[in-house]
Amino acid sequence: MSASKVETYRSRIDKAQSFSEVWEIVKDSVKDTLGEHRVGMMLFLDDLPLQLGAYHPLGTNNIVLNRTLVQIAEAATKSKRLVNAFVYSLLVHEYLHALGYIPEREVRPLVYKISKEYFGEDHIVTRLAEKSPWALLKGVPLGEI
Numbered sequence: 001m002s003a004s005k006v007e008t009y010r011s012r013i014d015k016a017q018s019f020s021e022v023w024e025i026v027k028d029s030v031k032d033t034l035g036e037h038r039v040g041m042m043l044f045l046d047d048l049p050l051q052l053g054a055y056h057p058l059g060t061n062n063i064v065l066n067r068t069l070v071q072i073a074e075a076a077t078k079s080k081r082l083v084n085a086f087v088y089s090l091l092v093h094e095y096l097h098a099l100g101y102i103p104e105r106e107v108r109p110l111v112y113k114i115s116k117e118y119f120g121e122d123h124i125v126t127r128l129a130e131k132s133p134w135a136l137l138k139g140v141p142l143g144e145i
Helices: 003-015 019-034 067-077 080-098 104-119 124-131 133-137
Strands: 042-046 062-066
Touching: 003 019, 003 080, 003 104, 019 042, 019 080, 019 104, 042 067, 062 067, 062 080, 067 080, 067 133, 080 104, 080 124, 080 133, 104 124, 124 133
Parallel strands: 042 062
Antiparallel strands: none
């Protein structure tokens, strides 16, 4: 991966102002890495249990992002860049499920591979892919919310 491509993706994720912009970055990075995409995917926000970041109902064109969890990340970090990285990590994971990568043992390494290739090893997106998106919320008492 060229340095300019990494810088382009870093700039895009850092400057994204909406979930739909992050969603476009997800689709582009997966297509550029795996050569796969899925037409007609829809992104929805809903209030879900806090242990669930997002999900893809199998057999649908939907990905549902946990609005409450994202709001907690926004309040806890007060950083659009960190929230974008968090949302990217959740969405790329679910998008891979939508593309047919169902077992977690396949999806998690792919999330890391894509993140590392397009954002570099030292970017927060890659660190969240390596550890878990939940690492961003370490110390937030989710059980008390």
